[in-house]
Amino acid sequence: METDSVLRDSCEDYHEDTNISVNAGLIHPHNIDRSILIESETNETSQPDEVLSTSVIGHEQETVTFEVFPEGSKRGKPLLVSSDGFRYSVKKNQKKSVLWICSSRSLKVRCYATVIQKGSEFVRGHTSHQHGPKVSLKEKISVSVQVKTSASANPYKSATEISTEIRDNSILPEQPGLPLASSLARKANRYRCTLRPAEPKDLQFEVDECFLKCKDFLVADITNGSARHLVFATKQQLELLSNTKRWFMDGTFKVVGQPFESGQLSSIHGFVKVNNVEKQVPLA
Ligand SMILES: [Zn+2]
Structure with missing residues (x-):
């Protein structure tokens, strides 16, 4: 033959x-x-x-x-x-x-x-x-490829949301041998890590503004002695902030890792009213 x-x-x-x-x-x-x-x-x-x-x-x-x-x-x-x-x-x-x-x-x-x-x-x-x-190899690979593609295309969508959505839409619930949504979410996060610039090792790094894909988001980059302050806000956020009479400040240490472990993430919030609905939103 x-x-x-x-x-x-x-x-x-x-x-x-x-x-x-x-x-x-x-x-x-x-x-x-x-x-x-x-x-x-x-x-x-x-x-x-x-x-x-x-x-x-x-x-x-x-x-x-x-x-x-x-x-x-x-x-x-x-x-x-x-x-x-x-x-x-x-x-x-x-x-x-x-x-x-x-x-x-x-x-x-x-x-x-x-x-x-x-x-x-x-x-x-x-x-x-x-x-x-x-077991279910083709389905597993298909789901995994879809999770990676979506994690890359939707940077602001949570990994859990992406994984749950794709898993629910792609496979039969009783199908054996398929990964849980939580392990797919970990896969999505690991994949996103490979798409981000390398984590800085010290404070002397340059902010990759092209990666942010948001023009003018970095408002100020201030160095004071051994400390460094990076201020982020969009133009629209600053406009809203300038029209807000009362500002609210908040800060957290939990999400801050190397090399900012001795610093904190501070945010400025204000109440914004749209169509008679008032909500507190971060503005810087
Ligand atoms: Zn073989």
């Missing part, structure tokens, strides 16, 4: 053990994943159509689909995930095909199971996985 010979050519370094028993009762038009057919308890029987998923085994109960997540890995690298619970990273990127190799890291022995991608077609290599599949 044509795909078979292509596979042998491209995978000769990886399939050390091609002596896999095949279920002779099944027809394999694309010669896909004999190992999956052997492990019948891991097969999923009803998967929705995916945009990048085209591989079909010649049996209506044995469909395995594949989906590429361009930034699906922890380091934001491409990840291929199969509906039967295995994940692959790019081993070789060729002109007309991509060779994916199993990226399971929970093993002492490296797993050499492969998949060849040609356009939107995916074909499993001869080597079996040296481990079992992961």
Whole structure:
């Protein structure tokens, strides 16, 4: 079969053990994943159509689909995930095909199971996985990618809100093996950390005003001896403050970390009235 010979050519370094028993009762038009057919308890029987998923085994109960997540890995690298619970990273990127190799890291022995991608077609290599599949893997990766994307696109939305929303909208509540909203929120916060400028180590740092994405938000940067005061407010806040007769001051030490641990976060508040509703809001 044509795909078979292509596979042998491209995978000769990886399939050390091609002596896999095949279920002779099944027809394999694309010669896909004999190992999956052997492990019948891991097969999923009803998967929705995916945009990048085209591989079909010649049996209506044995469909395995594949989906590429361009930034699906922890380091934001491409990840291929199969509906039967295995994940692959790019081993070789060729002109007309991509060779994916199993990226399971929970093993002492490296797993050499492969998949060849040609356009939107995916074909499993001869080597079996040296481990079992992961439950709900595709859904887990999908949710994780969505959380990261949303955490980056909505910097002022809380991580818990993002995670709960995506988790509730993406998956069935009873689906096993899926992360809790709280652990997704931690993931979102860890990811946001990587997008922020490095934490300052001393007081002699420069404020990255481009990162603030709010023109004139840094109102003053005052150094007095060994102390430093940074004053933040938007133009609208200052206008409101100038029209407010009574100011209220508050301060907290709890949220202040290095290198401001001996200082505090102070805020000035005023009462603002809109449509007969009066509320206290921070103005600087
Ligand atoms: Zn594997």
